[in-house]
Amino acid sequence: MSLTQKIIFTLNGKPVQADAQVTASALELLRGAFELGGTKLACGEGECGACTIIVDGRSRNSCLLPAVDLDGREVLTVEGLWSEDGIDPVQQAFIDEGAIQCGFCTPGMIMQTKYLLSKNPRMTPEEIERGLEGNVCRCTGYKKIISAVAAASAVAAE
Amino acid sequence: MLPQNKRPPDIGEYVAASSVDAAIDALADGQGTALAGGTDLWAQKDSGNGRLRQRLVNISRVSELCGIAEVAGKIRIGALTTISEILESPLLNEKVPLLPQMANRFAAPQIRNAATIGGNIANASPAADAVLPLIGLGTSVELRSKRETRFLPLSGFFKGPGNTQMTADELITAIEFETPPGNFHGVFCKSGPRPALEISMVAMCLTGLLEGGKLSNPRLVFGAVGPTPICCEKTEAMIDGKTISDDLIASALDLMATEIAPIDDFRASKWYRTQMARTFLEAELIACR
Numbered sequence: 001m002s003l004t005q006k007i008i009f010t011l012n013g014k015p016v017q018a019d020a021q022v023t024a025s026a027l028e029l030l031r032g033a034f035e036l037g038g039t040k041l042a043c044g045e046g047e048c049g050a051c052t053i054i055v056d057g058r059s060r061n062s063c064l065l066p067a068v069d070l071d072g073r074e075v076l077t078v079e080g081l082w083s084e085d086g087i088d089p090v091q092q093a094f095i096d097e098g099a100i101q102c103g104f105c106t107p108g109m110i111m112q113t114k115y116l117l118s119k120n121p122r123m124t125p126e127e128i129e130r131g132l133e134g135n136v137c138r139c140t141g142y143k144k145i146i147s148a149v150a151a152a153s154a155v156a157a158e
Numbered sequence: 159m160l161p162q163n164k165r166p167p168d169i170g171e172y173v174a175a176s177s178v179d180a181a182i183d184a185l186a187d188g189q190g191t192a193l194a195g196g197t198d199l200w201a202q203k204d205s206g207n208g209r210l211r212q213r214l215v216n217i218s219r220v221s222e223l224c225g226i227a228e229v230a231g232k233i234r235i236g237a238l239t240t241i242s243e244i245l246e247s248p249l250l251n252e253k254v255p256l257l258p259q260m261a262n263r264f265a266a267p268q269i270r271n272a273a274t275i276g277g278n279i280a281n282a283s284p285a286a287d288a289v290l291p292l293i294g295l296g297t298s299v300e301l302r303s304k305r306e307t308r309f310l311p312l313s314g315f316f317k318g319p320g321n322t323q324m325t326a327d328e329l330i331t332a333i334e335f336e337t338p339p340g341n342f343h344g345v346f347c348k349s350g351p352r353p354a355l356e357i358s359m360v361a362m363c364l365t366g367l368l369e370g371g372k373l374s375n376p377r378l379v380f381g382a383v384g385p386t387p388i389c390c391e392k393t394e395a396m397i398d399g400k401t402i403s404d405d406l407i408a409s410a411l412d413l414m415a416t417e418i419a420p421i422d423d424f425r426a427s428k429w430y431r432t433q434m435a436r437t438f439l440e441a442e443l444i445a446c447r
Contacts, residue, residue: 005172022172022214025200045201046269047355058242058271064200065272066193068172069218112268134266134355
């Protein structure tokens with residue numbers, strides 16, 4: 001039996017607690033104990049961005065983040081973008097621009113976009129491309145993804 | 159979730175350190191591993207050749223290890239400072255743009271948000287990017303343990319891949335270097351298969367004091383062309399304060415090629431690495447003229 005540690009953190013706006021395995025990643029905890037399947041496992045080594053979440057305002061690869069390190073932190077996953085007003089404007093922009101093919105990279109792309117817009121709501125095309133460098137789309141649908149982020153940026157800048 | 163051939167390590171104890179004193183207490187018997195951003199440690203964790211000892215000491219909340227400050231002519235960067243914080247630091251962008259320039263070529267945003275400067279040093283990868291400009295700046299590493307606090311020059315810190323002068327009970331707490339003067343010149347070059355998330359096939363940092371087309375007190379450091387970052391001291395002596403003529407450049411390139419020790423591996427061939435090292439140095443010496 002591997003060692004566990006009790007942690008308390010804020011997950012999508014709500015206080016939660018968990019017994020996290022010390023060797024587990026945040027990704028494993030979110031997808032396992034919390035049944036939040038929006039955050040995806042693809043490469044598992046920080047190369048693809050499919051597992052991107054926002055922790056204390058910074059985007060992180062949850063596959064490389066120890067679950068126990070979430071203790072005391074504020075965590076936002078793609079599931080947390082939903083509000084009573086409906087889906088997030090970034091999600092709407094991805095739908096409007098048809099920026100989704102197989103969809104596996106989409107939650108990570110959207111979470112990274114949320115992070116980029118929080119730092120800079122008015123991004124240039126180059127800033128968008130550089131900002132998404134850590135997110136890979138295996139369908140190679142980058143053009144529409146970049147259009148979607150540009151559209152979301154235009155909304156955010158209003 | 160893990161593939162069959164991967165096995166998580168045995169960790170017997172977990173300590174979330176709240177201060178440097180608590181962290182060095184937990185590391186004192188040499189049985190602990192300090193965890194910060196996790197980008198190297200967690201990526202290596204299940205590979206079978208990870209370096210986790212039986213006690214995991216999480217230092218990521220130790221606020222004493224954070225921050226970038228200039229005090230008495232020296233710039234001090236806490237070990238937990240992330241690459242993003244280096245990229246965004248107003249102080250570094252004003253006084254040491256070489257470091258944000260390196261940070262801009264380091265991995266990708268999500269990794270930069272996690273990876274720490276102390277971790278990039280402690281992990282001792284031969285291809286560590288942040289280490290090169292820090293050596294070029296004459297950086298000292300502050301190491302603390304229950305026994306003592308000591309400073310070591312970063313240029314002599316590395317012994318081999320994953321191997322440094324640090325002992326198992328020590329923690330990197332900060333790095334320090336003198337604030338560079340106005341005529342300081344520093345460039346960082348890196349080559350890899352794509353612009354982002356590349357592990358350097360060759361990286362170079364050239365620094366010095368640039369006056370009238372002459373570079374004095376130069377530091378020339380290469381990454382990924384040897385088991386550790388390689389300081390080309392003979393080449394430095396050859397170009398120190400000299401007019402950078404075509405002949406000097408040709409001689410410097412040949413001498414540099416004898417100081418580096420590239421290998422053939424899956425990332426690049428020895429031939430390619432040597433040619434790229436020559437290309438970087440030639441371009442940056444020309445740029446000094």
